[in-house]
Amino acid sequence: ELKVEQNPLFLSMQEGKNYTIYCNYSTTSDRLYWYRQDPGKSLESLFVLLSNGAVKQEGRLMASLDTKARLSTLHITAAVHDLSATYFCAVDGNQFYFGTGTSLTVIP
Amino acid sequence: GAVVSQHPSRVICKSGTSVKIECRSLDFQATTMFWYRQFPKQSLMLMATSNEGSKATYEQGVEKDKFLINHASLTLSTLTVTSAHPEDSSFYICGGSRDSYNEQFFGPGTRLTVL
Numbered sequence: 001e002l003k004v005e006q007n008p009l010f011l012s013m014q015e016g017k018n019y020t021i022y023c024n025y026s027t028t029s030d031r032l033y034w035y036r037q038d039p040g041k042s043l044e045s046l047f048v049l050l051s052n053g054a055v056k057q058e059g060r061l062m063a064s065l066d067t068k069a070r071l072s073t074l075h076i077t078a079a080v081h082d083l084s085a086t087y088f089c090a091v092d093g094n095q096f097y098f099g100t101g102t103s104l105t106v107i108p
Numbered sequence: 109g110a111v112v113s114q115h116p117s118r119v120i121c122k123s124g125t126s127v128k129i130e131c132r133s134l135d136f137q138a139t140t141m142f143w144y145r146q147f148p149k150q151s152l153m154l155m156a157t158s159n160e161g162s163k164a165t166y167e168q169g170v171e172k173d174k175f176l177i178n179h180a181s182l183t184l185s186t187l188t189v190t191s192a193h194p195e196d197s198s199f200y201i202c203g204g205s206r207d208s209y210n211e212q213f214f215g216p217g218t219r220l221t222v223l
Contacts (some may be wrong), residue, residue: 095157
């Protein structure tokens with residue numbers, strides 16, 4: 001079974017700071033997705049990464065994929081309070097395998 | 109595009125009753141639909157995968173007789189929780205995929221509370 005681990009599980013950061021969330025997975029896949037979930041809500045698609053070396057950016061978030069290292073990162077630049085949410089990565093290995101999630105709190 | 113709806117968004121029922129949750133793809137044909145459950149502060153756990161017109165494939169540990177899945181058309185899948193018990197209380201999310209890239213689009217979720 002494909003395992004997906006996120007690091008850290010909990011992240012508290014000040015507004016204006018930068019940080020990176022890591023997503024490691026255990027078997028070969030070249031399709032990885034990042035989602036945001038607000039409390040009591042479903043998943044909002046952030047990024048779709050479909051090849052090794054893929055990098056995508058939207059606002060203060062940037063995601064990258066290294067399929068050889070089986071690693072994806074979600075980088076947060078100059079965090080703002082509105083980014084507070086739980087972030088999940090998901091790896092496509094015939095089915096979606098979700099990471100453990102990273103609960104992000106941005107403190108004013 | 110790629111919008112998925114779920115109904116109801118929230119349901120409270122008594123123990124022993126059955127609850128049906130509908131999942132519809134509104135602007136695309138979902139060849140495959142997925143059902144997940146999520147407990148508070150945990151990740152999503154895949155319950156089953158269904159293809160239109162076929163029997164659902166259940167994940168290990170998920171009781172197929174308790175969680176009945178019907179994928180009657182390319183735009184509708186239903187999950188029926190039969191004889192619900194308090195331990196079935198959870199957040200249920202459906203996902204639909206339409207193409208070979210398998211990107212899933214998720215519904216807004218259904219919060220089930222069994223008293």
